[in-house]
Amino acid sequence: xxxxxxxxFYDLIRSRWSYVYFLFYLALGFVLLFLNNDVSKAVIxxxxxxxxxxxxxxxxxxxxxxxNSREFTELLLAQPINRRSIFMGQYFGxxxxxxxxxxxxxxxxxxxxxxxxxxxxxxxxxxxxxxAFLTFIFVGLSFVIAISNENKIKGFGYAVLLWLFLAVVxxxxxxxxxxxxxxxxxxxxxxxxxxxxxxxxxxxxxxxKLDISALLGYTGAIFKKFFGTDLGxxxxxxxxxxxxxxxxxxxxxxxxxxxx
Amino acid sequence: xFLSHPNHKYILGLLLFLIGLPIWASxxxxxxxxxHSSIKKTIAIANAYDTLLxxxxxxxEFEILVDKxxxxxxxxxPIVDGEKKGEIFRIQSDDVTLDGLFxxxxxxxxxxxxxxxRVVQSKNFLIQNMVLEQLFFGIYLEKSSHGKVYHNRIIGxxxxxxxxxxxxxxxxxxxxxxxxxxxxxxxDGIYLEFSDRITITDNVSMDNLRYGLHFMFSNNDVYSNNTxxxxxxxxxxxxxxxxxxxxxAFRKNWGTAAxxxxxxxxxDAEIIGNTFEENxxxxxxxxxxxxxxxxxxxxxxxWAIRVVxxxxxxxxxxxxxLYNSFDISYNSKLNDNVFEGNFxxxxxGYDLDKDGIGDVPYRPVKLFSYVVNRTPETIVLLRSLxxxxxxxxxxxxxxFTPDNLKDAQPLMKTRP
Numbered sequence: 001x002x003x004x005x006x007x008x009f010y011d012l013i014r015s016r017w018s019y020v021y022f023l024f025y026l027a028l029g030f031v032l033l034f035l036n037n038d039v040s041k042a043v044i045x046x047x048x049x050x051x052x053x054x055x056x057x058x059x060x061x062x063x064x065x066x067x068n069s070r071e072f073t074e075l076l077l078a079q080p081i082n083r084r085s086i087f088m089g090q091y092f093g094x095x096x097x098x099x100x101x102x103x104x105x106x107x108x109x110x111x112x113x114x115x116x117x118x119x120x121x122x123x124x125x126x127x128x129x130x131x132a133f134l135t136f137i138f139v140g141l142s143f144v145i146a147i148s149n150e151n152k153i154k155g156f157g158y159a160v161l162l163w164l165f166l167a168v169v170x171x172x173x174x175x176x177x178x179x180x181x182x183x184x185x186x187x188x189x190x191x192x193x194x195x196x197x198x199x200x201x202x203x204x205x206x207x208x209k210l211d212i213s214a215l216l217g218y219t220g221a222i223f224k225k226f227f228g229t230d231l232g233x234x235x236x237x238x239x240x241x242x243x244x245x246x247x248x249x250x251x252x253x254x255x256x257x258x259x260x
Numbered sequence: 261x262f263l264s265h266p267n268h269k270y271i272l273g274l275l276l277f278l279i280g281l282p283i284w285a286s287x288x289x290x291x292x293x294x295x296h297s298s299i300k301k302t303i304a305i306a307n308a309y310d311t312l313l314x315x316x317x318x319x320x321e322f323e324i325l326v327d328k329x330x331x332x333x334x335x336x337x338p339i340v341d342g343e344k345k346g347e348i349f350r351i352q353s354d355d356v357t358l359d360g361l362f363x364x365x366x367x368x369x370x371x372x373x374x375x376x377x378r379v380v381q382s383k384n385f386l387i388q389n390m391v392l393e394q395l396f397f398g399i400y401l402e403k404s405s406h407g408k409v410y411h412n413r414i415i416g417x418x419x420x421x422x423x424x425x426x427x428x429x430x431x432x433x434x435x436x437x438x439x440x441x442x443x444x445x446x447x448d449g450i451y452l453e454f455s456d457r458i459t460i461t462d463n464v465s466m467d468n469l470r471y472g473l474h475f476m477f478s479n480n481d482v483y484s485n486n487t488x489x490x491x492x493x494x495x496x497x498x499x500x501x502x503x504x505x506x507x508x509a510f511r512k513n514w515g516t517a518a519x520x521x522x523x524x525x526x527x528d529a530e531i532i533g534n535t536f537e538e539n540x541x542x543x544x545x546x547x548x549x550x551x552x553x554x555x556x557x558x559x560x561x562x563w564a565i566r567v568v569x570x571x572x573x574x575x576x577x578x579x580x581x582l583y584n585s586f587d588i589s590y591n592s593k594l595n596d597n598v599f600e601g602n603f604x605x606x607x608x609g610y611d612l613d614k615d616g617i618g619d620v621p622y623r624p625v626k627l628f629s630y631v632v633n634r635t636p637e638t639i640v641l642l643r644s645l646x647x648x649x650x651x652x653x654x655x656x657x658x659x660f661t662p663d664n665l666k667d668a669q670p671l672m673k674t675r676p
Contacts, residue, residue, distance in 0.1 A: 052645050171646035175638055182635040190637050214516050214540045215562040219637050
């Protein structure tokens with residue numbers, strides 16, 4: 001597994017796309033900090049980008065990588081190697097290289113602009129941690145989709161749909177249900193609904209750490225009471241971890257059964 | 261007859277002074293090893309219109325009653341220490357001047373509003389260059405008029421609202437100037453209740469537990485060029501008429517229940533040239549009518565203006581709205597307020613005829629802020645992609661927000 005991981009990882013590290021991805025974050029970080037020198041304000045703007053882009057790129061990159069390396073996968077399958085480790089290796093290779101691009105791409109400009117001396121370092125770390133989680137989650141989901149669909153177009157379609165659902169449609173349904181049931185106490189419902197979607201969960205986790213959480217008012221106070229405590233933080237990390245592990249298990253399960 | 265007019269009294273005083281008869285104003289020196297070492301005792305033996313010079317030192321006295329016209333002046337800031345026993349100065353006479361004292365340790369009481377300086381039913385007083393620390397109430401003006409509170413420094417260390425007092429409090433007082441004071445760390449920085457025709461200028465009120473400035477039932481007042489910063493809830497103007505608010509700065513009143521300014525039941529006011537920067541809510545308006553908002557800057561607030569209800573015939577003209585999360589939040593479909601010629605940083609229209617006014621009207625109420633007003637829980641969707649999308653579509657063709665709530669003449673560039 002580690003050999004394949006290493007191979008996939010180096011393959012991706014050498015590929016153009018990781019460089020583009022890395023340079024994109026590098027440029028984004030520098031431009032943001034150039035435009036306003038305030039590290040903690042840049043974190044807010046970054047949050048908007050990260051929450052939408054990371055899942056999208058993770059999804060598309062994962063699907064693309066799986067379909068492109070199909071022939072190599074088939075070659076590997078002919079060797080006496082455990083199937084699980086082939087796919088796991090590829091998965092961790094992709095997710096790992098994307099995460100590395102993210103961390104380095106954003107980390108370098110922020111460190112140069114004095115992150116270590118500012119008190120935004122914890123917020124920034126949280127941003128990177130949730131970013132890494134989102135990468136692993138969405139690459140995993142896209143691998144599961146790709147392995148279940150022989151047809152590339154279908155696979156791409158489902159993957160993008162999944163992203164669209166979690167990033168946009170879910171919030172729409174959430175909003176509708178909040179408005180329809182506005183007569184009822186909705187605190188617990190909105191807490192649970194937020195926690196169930198990794199994108200929403202990451203957004204709230206980061207928002208609550210920032211000044212802007214004051215805008216959340218009364219509802220924010222309830223969220224803060226839950227997510228702000230150590231227990232709430234652990235629970236939300238556990239949920240993100242669960243979201244990461246489930247696709248991985250699914251991937252292992254599918255890989256074992258699939259007829260190539 | 262001759263002495264009945266106050267001006268004549270002064271002229272007479274001047275004449276007597278000129279011919280060298282020191283009947284009117286003798287000067288008393290007070291210091292710890294002088295003949296007169298107690299402020300209280302010296303006041304008791306002084307004549308009206310005398311001057312008391314308090315030399316540098318520490319005077320452990322409280323409940324000092326000033327019941328005749330006197331000038332009490334500190335040299336090099338003598339300390340008057342109340343030892344937390346009660347009220348310190350109580351002025352109960354017209355024409356009293358207090359100048360340059362350092363007053364500390366006012367007694368905290370749960371039944372009496374002890375103040376460092378209390379002025380009761382007096383006229384023509386002047387309180388200036390005082391420094392008040394470790395206080396309960398600072399300067400308390402009670403049923404007094406025609407006075408001046410000038411250039412004082414009031415530094416409290418209030419922690420809880422229930423056992424702290426206000427910096428400068430005016431109660432049933434009229435025609436008073438409050439000028440160039442600095443108030444911090446009290447409950448309300450400056451508090452007015454039933455006080456008319458008050459001028460509040462060039463003060464700084466910051467880090468107070470509750471409000472920087474608080475009006476209740478006070479009419480025809482003017483406050484201008486003040487700075488209100490980092491107060492618990494900002495500035496509250498309530499149940500008052502004909503208030504003019506000019507060129508003040510409201511900054512960093514940030515918190516779940518904080519705002520730059522709260523207007524409640526305010527009629528016929530003018531709000532001109534103020535700056536609202538980084539407040540959770542710039543102005544929270546409730547039941548306020550016929551108010552003119554002109555030339556104000558709203559910068560980086562959560563909500564620039566939040567209209568809660570029953571606000572009619574207000575006009576918002578030539579204001580700058582820069583980088584607020586929400587420009588305006590509005591809770592009904594009915595709109596009777598005018599928005600005209602403002603600059604909105606999120607305006608995306610164009611100006612083909614190059615007259616500096618956008619050709620497309622701007623709708624300042626986002627659908628999201630409308631939804632949040634209806635169902636507060638939906639605020640959890642703040643900054644999600646979905647909200648940006650529906651905000652955009654609502655802006656293109658409004659369905660939910662009041663149709664006529666728009667700025668038909670948005671500026672293309674910020675008002676200078």
